[in-house]
Amino acid sequence: MGEIDIKKKITELASKLDHKTLAVWAIDCAEHVLLFFEEQYPKDLRPRNAIEAGRAWVRDEISVGEARSAAFAAHAAARDVDEGVTRAVARSAGHAVATAHVAGHAVHAANYAAKAIAKERLWQYQHLLDLVKNNNNNNNKKV
DSSP: OOHHHHHHHHHHHHTTSOHHHHHHHHHHHHHHHHHHHHHHOTTOOHHHHHHHHHHHHHTTOSOHHHHHHHHHHHHHHHHHOOSHHHHHHHHHHHHHHHTTTOTTHHHHHHHHHHHHSTTHHHHHHHHHHHHHHHHHHHHHHHO
16 A cells, blocks of 8 residues: 555544544654654753643543644644754644644644655555444443
């Protein structure tokens, strides 16, 4: 399956998911490549903090406004770096936490993460399928 096919399948599947599942997936995508930023900028915690804020929003521990502030900080980190991979990782973290505000940011988080490393799309697609499967299993258990 090629990059374009996977991207299309991701977009299709993501459009059918609930807001919080999309946020979890976006955060996982961003965290999956975070080490590329942290290796180059170990003292800049803004992308890491954005990911943690995204997880806190999913757990209803922070407001959408607080999540948006973390997104803005991660995007500021992206503007502060010179290298394309680290910039893409910081943008991925920013969009991941911004998913709290608008669900459509989830796909942007994945797109930026995919810019960071090759073959990331395949991992993203498989992870999204796993989340869908887990959600379906949990929904069946509630009946």
